Amino acid sequence: MKYRIRQSVMADEKRIRELYTEMLQTVYRTENVETYKDGDLDRFRAGDENRIFVAEDRTVVGFLSLEVHHENEDYIYLDDFVVTAEYRNKGIGSALLNAAESYAREINTLKLCLHVEKTNLSAMHFYENSGYAIYRDDGHRFLMNKELLSK
8 A cells, every 4th residue: 555644735624525534433431422612723824833644545544633832841742533434543643643753853853742532542552553652631631641752
C-alpha cells in the first residue's frame, strides 16, 4: 500500500469531517454524533502553528490535528486522530504520529499530550507502544503525554 503524509489543505475538509464522524461513532458506539461545525477547522488554517496532517491513498484515509500551546510551558495537544477502519494496522497511525513529533521537534516544542477515552483500549495501547504514558485521570478519559528528545 502506498500512502503519503502531508499537511492538510482546504479541499480536505469534507473528508476530514467524514473521518471525524466515523471516529466518534466508533468510540461512542452510536450513529448519533455531531461532526465539526462550520468554522471549527479554521483554527488549523489561520497561519499559526496549529496543523492537521493527513494520510492520503487516492483519498484522505486518516488525519491528526494538533494545537500548539505556549502557556506555563510549551506543549502540543494532539486533538483529533483517526484512521478509517480498512486502513488501520498498516502503519498509517504511526506515520501520522511521527509527522506530529517531527513537527514538534521542528518548532522546538518537545512535550506532546492527548486525551484518550478509557473505553478505547486499542488506542490506549497504541499510544503506550508509541511512548506515551498516562499523566492524569480526567474522569471518562486519560490525559497521556510524551517528552521528546531534542533533535
